[in-house]
Amino acid sequence: MKYQNIIIAAVLIIVFGVLGYWLGARGDYTSSAGSMETNTSHSNGAANTSPQIDYSEVLEDIKAQIKMNPNEWLLYAKAGDTLFGLRRFNEAIDYFKKATELNPGDANLYNTLALSYHYTGNTVQGLKYVDLALAASPVDPRIWLTRGFILGFKGDMAGAIEALKKAEKLDPTGGIGQAARGYIVEFEKAEKKDSATSKTVKEYAEEYKDKK
Numbered sequence: 001m002k003y004q005n006i007i008i009a010a011v012l013i014i015v016f017g018v019l020g021y022w023l024g025a026r027g028d029y030t031s032s033a034g035s036m037e038t039n040t041s042h043s044n045g046a047a048n049t050s051p052q053i054d055y056s057e058v059l060e061d062i063k064a065q066i067k068m069n070p071n072e073w074l075l076y077a078k079a080g081d082t083l084f085g086l087r088r089f090n091e092a093i094d095y096f097k098k099a100t101e102l103n104p105g106d107a108n109l110y111n112t113l114a115l116s117y118h119y120t121g122n123t124v125q126g127l128k129y130v131d132l133a134l135a136a137s138p139v140d141p142r143i144w145l146t147r148g149f150i151l152g153f154k155g156d157m158a159g160a161i162e163a164l165k166k167a168e169k170l171d172p173t174g175g176i177g178q179a180a181r182g183y184i185v186e187f188e189k190a191e192k193k194d195s196a197t198s199k200t201v202k203e204y205a206e207e208y209k210d211k212k
Contacts, residue, residue: 055082055085055086056086058082059079059082059083059086062075062078062079062082063079066079071102072102073098073099073100073101073102073103074099074103076095076096076098076099076102077095077096077099077103077109077112079095080092080093080094080095080096080099080112080116081112083095084112084115084116087119089116089117089119089120090120092112092116093113093116093117093120096109096112096113096116097113100113105136106136107133107134107136107137107140107143108133110129110130110132110133110136111129111130111133111140111142111143111146113126113129114126114127114128114129114130114133114146114150115146115150117129118149118150118153123150123153123154126150127147127150127151127154130143130146130147130150133146134147139170140170141166141167141168141170141171141174141176141177141180142167142176144163144164144166144167144170144180145163145164145167145176145179145180147159147160147163148160148161148162148163148164148167148180148183148187149183151163152183152187152190157187157188157190157191158191160183160187161184161187161188161191164180164181164183164184164187165180165184167179167180168180168181168184
């Protein structure tokens with residue numbers, strides 16, 4: 001029981017830690033039309049549920065800009081980021097997909113779509129977008145971290161550890177590598193416990209999904 005509590009705590013760290021991390025690090029986009037000024041900070045992690053900012057208002061501002069610039073993919077990406085931060089994942093998916101239509105082949109967009117689908121409970125579709133992201137950028141440690149994160153929730157500890165070790169190797173001294181090492185430790189423990197621990201992780205993932 002003590003061990004199961006450790007795993008549940010680790011999953012909590014992953015859920016909120018990775019969610020918070022990706023809000024800050026995943027959106028490293030460059031607009032083809034130059035810098036697009038909005039109130040949501042696409043690259044510095046402002047698109048979260050901070051009480052200081054009304055993100056509903058931010059979203060309306062971005063939507064207004066989209067009406068004036070309907071072909072600017074970065075605006076759709078920023079709208080998706082804001083909705084992701086508000087945990088409105090299904091709506092975020094629509095905007096991210098529009099962004100990919102206007103800017104195909106962008107690994108970061110595929111990666112955010114992967115996470116968005118995962119948080120809606122569609123892990124299979126999430127992994128498909130991880131594969132697209134890796135095809136576009138196979139040496140991006142963030143994508144390998146995403147793959148490890150999703151596979152861990154799926155209960156594939158061996159696959160998760162393999163992906164996380166790749167992320168660690170690609171970013172040995174950075175924040176991604178540090179996060180990957182922490183998850184590897186917990187997933188290796190889970191892998192040793194095999195079925196009992198994996199069941200705990202899956203059950204907690206379902207419980208978290210129901211609370212969204």
